Amino acid sequence: MNNIYDVIILGAGPAGLSAGIYVSRAKLKTLILNEGTVGGQVILTHEIANYPGVETTNGFQLINTMKKQAKDFGCTIKANLNITGINLLNKIKEIEVNGSDTYKAKTVILALGGKPRTLNIPGEENFKGRGVSYCATCDGEFFTDKEVVVVGGGNSALEESVSLAKYVSKLTVVHQFDHFQALPYYVEMAKNNPKINFIMNSELREIEGEASVKKVKIENLSTGQISELNTDGVFVFIGYSANIDKVKDLITLNSSGEIVVDNNMKTSIEGVYAAGDCIEKRYRQVTTAVADGTIAALSASDYLMNFE
Amino acid sequence: MLMTNLNHVESAENHKKILEENENVMICCGRMGPMCLPVYDIMEELEDKYKDVKFYDMDFDVPDAYVIKNAPECAGFMGLPFTMYYKNGKVVKATTSIQDMDQVSSILDEYFEKSEYQHSKVAD
Ligand SMILES: Cc1cc2nc3c(=O)[nH]c(=O)nc-3n(C[C@H](O)[C@H](O)[C@H](O)COP(=O)(O)OP(=O)(O)OC[C@H]3O[C@@H](n4cnc5c(N)ncnc54)[C@H](O)[C@@H]3O)c2cc1C
Numbered sequence: 025m026n027n028i029y030d031v032i033i034l035g036a037g038p039a040g041l042s043a044g045i046y047v048s049r050a051k052l053k054t055l056i057l058n059e060g061t062v063g064g065q066v067i068l069t070h071e072i073a074n075y076p077g078v079e080t081t082n083g084f085q086l087i088n089t090m091k092k093q094a095k096d097f098g099c100t101i102k103a104n105l106n107i108t109g110i111n112l113l114n115k116i117k118e119i120e121v122n123g124s125d126t127y128k129a130k131t132v133i134l135a136l137g138g139k140p141r142t143l144n145i146p147g148e149e150n151f152k153g154r155g156v157s158y159c160a161t162c163d164g165e166f167f168t169d170k171e172v173v174v175v176g177g178g179n180s181a182l183e184e185s186v187s188l189a190k191y192v193s194k195l196t197v198v199h200q201f202d203h204f205q206a207l208p209y210y211v212e213m214a215k216n217n218p219k220i221n222f223i224m225n226s227e228l229r230e231i232e233g234e235a236s237v238k239k240v241k242i243e244n245l246s247t248g249q250i251s252e253l254n255t256d257g258v259f260v261f262i263g264y265s266a267n268i269d270k271v272k273d274l275i276t277l278n279s280s281g282e283i284v285v286d287n288n289m290k291t292s293i294e295g296v297y298a299a300g301d302c303i304e305k306r307y308r309q310v311t312t313a314v315a316d317g318t319i320a321a322l323s324a325s326d327y328l329m330n331f332e
Numbered sequence: 333m334l335m336t337n338l339n340h341v342e343s344a345e346n347h348k349k350i351l352e353e354n355e356n357v358m359i360c361c362g363r364m365g366p367m368c369l370p371v372y373d374i375m376e377e378l379e380d381k382y383k384d385v386k387f388y389d390m391d392f393d394v395p396d397a398y399v400i401k402n403a404p405e406c407a408g409f410m411g412l413p414f415t416m417y418y419k420n421g422k423v424v425k426a427t428t429s430i431q432d433m434d435q436v437s438s439i440l441d442e443y444f445e446k447s448e449y450q451h452s453k454v455a456d
Contacts, residue, residue, distance in 0.1 A: 060432070061370040068366040084335075084364055104377050104433040153411030153429030162365045163429075166410040235408040257410065 029055045031324055032119055032129035034110075035267075036101055037064025038310045039300025040135030041090040042317030043324075047133075048099035050325050055127060056094065057119060058103040063087035064137040065264070065301070066310060070161055075310055086310070112274055112293050130331050131295045131324045134271060134283060135317060136302040138264035143175065147231030148260075155237025155257045160184040163257075164191045170256035173198055173240055175228055181261035182210035188259065189219045196221045196253065198228060198242060223253075231258055266302040278304045289320035295331075297324050334389050335364060336372040338379075341390040347399045351421040356385040356444040358436075361400040362413025363392050367430040371413055374436050385444050417443055 031047045033040045036058035048054040061067060069083035078086065095101060102121070109120030117132045140158055142148060148156055157163040161184075168191045174181055177199035183206075189195055197214065202224050204211050214220050223242060229250060230241040239254045266282045268275075276284045276292035282304040289297045299316035301308045334340060341347045341359055350357060360375060362368030375387045390397055392412060400406065403423060406414050411429030417439055418424065424443045427435070 061373040063369070067369045070365070082364075083366070084369060104374055106434070153427070154408055155410055157411055157429070159365070159367055162363070162367045162412045163410060236410060 027128060028116060029053045029127065029129040030328055031055070031131050031133060031321075032057060032117065032127055033133045033135055034058075034107065034119065035064065035135035035137055035300070035302075036062040036091070036103060037135060037137040037300060037313060038066055038087070038090065039137065039313040039317035039320075040064075040133070041087070041094050042314040043133045043135060043299060043321040044094035044099040044101070044317075045090070045097060046318055046321030047325060048094060048097035050321075051098075052325065052328065054099045055129070056099060056101045057105055057107065057121060057127065058101070059105055059107055059267075060103070062091050062101060062103045068140075068159070072310060107270055110270055110274065112271075112296050115295070117295065131297070131327055133289075133317075133320045133324055134275075134291070134296065134298040134302060135300045135313075135320070136267040136271070136283075136298075137313075138266050138301040138308070140260070141262045141265055143228055143260055143262070145228055145230055147233070147237075148258075151231055151233055151237050151258075154235065155233060156231060157257060157259050158261070160188045160259055163259075164188050167192050167257050169193050171195070171254070172257040172259060173228070173253065173255045174259045174261065175199075176261035176263070177201060177204040177206060178261065178263060179206045179210050180263075182206045182214040184259060184261055185220055186210075186213050186217055189217050192219065192257075194221070195219055196223055196255070198223045198226050198240075200227050200245060201225065228258070264301070264308075268302060280304070287319075288323040289316055290323060295324075295327055334362075334372070334391050336389055337376050338372060338387055338389045341388045342396075343394075344396040344399045347390070347396070350386065350388065351418055354386045355420055356382075357388065357418040358385055358415065358440070359388045359390055359400065359418070360413050360415045361390040361392050361397055365412060367411065368413040371415060371431055371436070374431070374433050377433075378436065378440065382440055382444065385440060419443060 030052035031054045033056045066083035073080045108123045111118040119127045171194040174185045174197045225245045283298040297320040299320040300313035405423045405426035409428035415427045
């Protein structure tokens with residue numbers, strides 16, 4: 025069983041790296057396989073001011089430290105992979121990568137995290153980087169004195185709108201409901217900004233342009249009427265969904281598509297644990313992901329003690 | 333200065349020299365931001381696999397970054413990072429905003445040599 029890992033962790037965000045730190049420190053042979061860049065959503069975060077014990081940091085620094093800790097304890101990390109096969113039902117679990125390599129393990133921790141929701145409308149993919157953006161801090165300056173649309177009505181949408189308003193000449197928030205999900209503080213800030221307008225009860229249907237975005241088509245959800253709005257950019261902040269595509273047919277999920285776990289992070293499959301933003305829970309933060317990862321790691325270690 | 337393990341393009345002069353001395357060059361011009369970090373990470377990983385390609389980053393905020401920002405191929409770009417692929421000193425492809433491993437690899441395969449990297453059949 026030399027080629028068999030004790031633990032394979034899928035996902036190298038805070039949950040996966042924390043689990044990696046714990047299991048590799050317990051001298052378990054550990055492999056972390058990650059589909060994207062190590063760090064997950066944390067590298068989307070410019071400033072983290074609510075991670076206890078660290079006054080203020082950015083996502084990149086925090087994750088680099090976690091990655092180093094995991095590696096220093098002997099954890100192998102492979103990133104930017106394509107997970108092409110997952111077999112969790114047998115006692116020895118198998119993960120196929122890039123359609124060729126197969127890695128085996130006695131236990132698997134799913135730390136798959138979440139991804140930003142996209143609009144999935146015509147023009148979105150085409151104009152990515154040419155008017156369509158998912159990061160106001162990154163791309164705001166390209167829209168100086170231009171008009172933009174922000175899609176969404178949660179904290180991120182309104183907070184980013186206020187930050188974008190520093191650059192743009194006019195900003196229109198398009199939101200699908202007649203009220204906002206954001207905290208009153210963010211709503212007030214956005215409403216008090218003279219550059220920010222609101223189109224409620226409405227959804228974007230199409231993004232059009234030539235070299236870059238020129239206009240959007242908006243449907244009023246109450247009347248079904250489609251109108252056009254000229255704009256230079258579209259910023260999308262419509263929340264996050266759990267990355268369960270690759271396990272959704274294998275494991276028990278709740279109705280929101282999140283992995284169901286017990287208090288020990290055990291899933292519906294023997295020897296398989298889950299942690300972080302991909303599980304059923306209310307609060308999604310670095311601290312909660314790190315805590316889930318720790319519990320999953322300790323539970324997996326326990327499971328391995330009786331593994332025959 | 334970008335905190336990556338890639339080689340950095342330091343100046344316009346350095347940029348010119350790199351293009352003169354190397355047949356295949358990929359340069360990612362960005363910041364230490366969420367859309368840029370994944371591209372640097374992918375490049376670091378591909379360095380070993382595409383031996384005939386030179387991988388560099390360049391700080392978007394240094395004045396000499398005009399060599400990329402003002403390139404005609406970047407007209408209309410509104411998303412960081414700006415990533416340039418050069419063959420014999422000429423731009424063969426430019427992309428804007430975040431890219432994933434498949435997107436970067438397929439550009440490298442199309443314009444430069446094919447990936448020599450082979451996954452071992454039985455993984456350790
Ligand atoms: C813009 C933004 C700002 C935020 N700010 C804060 C903040 O200030 N403070 C705070 O505490 N929290 C913040 N959060 C929330 C925090 O980032 C998340 O709660 C946390 O990152 C969740 O960690 P995770 O490990 O569960 O998932 P993720 O960080 O999402 O990591 C999951 C990883 O798994 C990989 N993956 C996905 N599918 C697979 C697969 N099939 N196989 C292998 N790998 C896979 C992904 O590529 C990713 O790398 C913020 C989130 C965002 C988006």
